[in-house]
Amino acid sequence: MTKAAQSAFVNLDDFEKNAYATMDRNALDYYRSGSQDMITVRENQRAFDRIIIRPRVLHDVSHIDMSTSVQSHQISSPICIAPTAMQRMAHPDGECATARASQRQNTCMVLSSWSTTSIEDVAQSTKSLALEQEAPKWLQLYIYKDREATRRLIERAQDSGFSAIALTVDTPFLGRRLADIRNRFRLPPHLTMANFSDQGKSQVGKASASSAADNASGLAAYVASQIDPTLSWKHVQWVKSVSRIPVLVKGILTAEDALLAVKAGVDGIIVSNHGGRQMDTAPATIDVLEEVCRAVAGRVEVYLDGGVRRGTDVFKALALGAKAVFLGRPALWALHYNGEDGVVEMLDIINEEFRLAMALAGCVKVSDIKREHVRMPAHACL
Numbered sequence: 001m002t003k004a005a006q007s008a009f010v011n012l013d014d015f016e017k018n019a020y021a022t023m024d025r026n027a028l029d030y031y032r033s034g035s036q037d038m039i040t041v042r043e044n045q046r047a048f049d050r051i052i053i054r055p056r057v058l059h060d061v062s063h064i065d066m067s068t069s070v071q072s073h074q075i076s077s078p079i080c081i082a083p084t085a086m087q088r089m090a091h092p093d094g095e096c097a098t099a100r101a102s103q104r105q106n107t108c109m110v111l112s113s114w115s116t117t118s119i120e121d122v123a124q125s126t127k128s129l130a131l132e133q134e135a136p137k138w139l140q141l142y143i144y145k146d147r148e149a150t151r152r153l154i155e156r157a158q159d160s161g162f163s164a165i166a167l168t169v170d171t172p173f174l175g176r177r178l179a180d181i182r183n184r185f186r187l188p189p190h191l192t193m194a195n196f197s198d199q200g201k202s203q204v205g206k207a208s209a210s211s212a213a214d215n216a217s218g219l220a221a222y223v224a225s226q227i228d229p230t231l232s233w234k235h236v237q238w239v240k241s242v243s244r245i246p247v248l249v250k251g252i253l254t255a256e257d258a259l260l261a262v263k264a265g266v267d268g269i270i271v272s273n274h275g276g277r278q279m280d281t282a283p284a285t286i287d288v289l290e291e292v293c294r295a296v297a298g299r300v301e302v303y304l305d306g307g308v309r310r311g312t313d314v315f316k317a318l319a320l321g322a323k324a325v326f327l328g329r330p331a332l333w334a335l336h337y338n339g340e341d342g343v344v345e346m347l348d349i350i351n352e353e354f355r356l357a358m359a360l361a362g363c364v365k366v367s368d369i370k371r372e373h374v375r376m377p378a379h380a381c382l
């Protein structure tokens with residue numbers, strides 16, 4: 001039983017506290033960790049706190065419309081779900097529960113290619129929910145050493161109705177996550193990297209005899225064996241050339257790379273530092289969002305993830321140019337708490353916070369949220 005006796009959770013921290021008290025150590029440490037000293041993990045949230053909202057008053061805010069679109073798909077609010085690997089460690093229903101919750105909330109979910117449920121099963125899981133429209137599902141992709149396997153993933157996503165590919169570009173090697181190294185992280189034996197038949201089980205589950213100095217979490221070894229560190233921008237163009245659906249890049253933190261991404265022809269950019277799990281002391285995403293948006297100048301949609309925990313964080317990200325935000329860990333904590341319903345409850349809370357933030361700032365629709373609604377701190381950096 002992972003659900004706490006009292007279920008009156010009032011903010012996203014409550015889901016996290018519940019997970020800290022109830023989750024198995026191997027999974028909890030994997031989910032919560034950032035790389036090295038976790039400076040960027042902390043900074044992702046703190047940077048939001050330093051930004052001031054400049055509320056406007058005496059607008060009629062009796063009706064608030066939070067709806068928006070991502071890649072031309074209408075969604076009910078700009079709060080979406082980021083890809084996180086191996087969700088069945090959090091709850092037996094794993095990625096299917098997250099997909100169903102996203103469908104119920106009519107928001108976008110990005111499925112990790114390293115999921116513990118296959119692309120096809122996740123697609124199937126939302127079919128029985130009779131709603132007016134299917135909420136968008138995107139597939140997060142790494143470019144694997146095995147290019148044919150990479151191409152097959154794209155085809156499977158397209159065939160299953162996924163509507164975009166989010167290509168992660170910040171993981172040529174896995175960041176050094178100290179807790180996973182200490183724990184010798186292993187995927188529990190009953191789970192597999194479901195998009196790769198039983199290959200994932202054998203490799204991530206494999207006990208490693210090497211020392212902590214080798215970053216010997218089972219995952220780091222698995223990533224090193226699968227991901228191609230020679231990747232460059234020409235490979236982004238290759239993904240574009242084999243995909244019939246939009247291709248976004250996830251993991252951009254500078255204006256320079258944003259310009260290269262636009263030049264490579266991507267359809268969208270996710271400003272992300274991988275939840276502080278890759279380059280420690282990389283900047284908080286909210287601190288570089290404006291730089292990226294200025295460089296992109298409206299040519300493609302820009303999204304943000306990292307440290308979004310409050311409706312006011314969502315408001316700030318939109319004011320600084322994001323079309324939508326994505327939540328990573330909060331969905332895992334909510335999934336662990338109560339599966340599909342837990343994720344719905346978590347999304348309800350942050351959506352209500354966002355609705356209130358809009359109202360108290362004098363905005364009735366998301367396009368009313370403007371740069372003038374926020375004041376950045378003097379030094380928006382670490």
Ligand SMILES: Cc1cc2nc3c(=O)[nH]c(=O)nc-3n(C[C@H](O)[C@H](O)[C@H](O)COP(=O)(O)O)c2cc1C
Pocket residue numbers: 030031032044082083084085112113114140168250272273274275276277305306307308326327328329330
């Ligand atoms: C446990 C965990 C697993 C993740 N797995 C993936 C993944 O498979 N692919 C990916 O591109 N990003 C992955 N991420 C990064 C998230 O997509 C996202 O960038 C990050 O979690 C956002 O920060 P937040 O957790 O503070 O919301 C993972 C993050 C976590 C916490």
Ligand SMILES: CC(C)CC(=O)C(=O)O
Pocket residue numbers: 085114171174219223274277
């Ligand atoms: C399988 C992992 C590489 C997934 C991931 O991106 C992460 O743990 O941050």
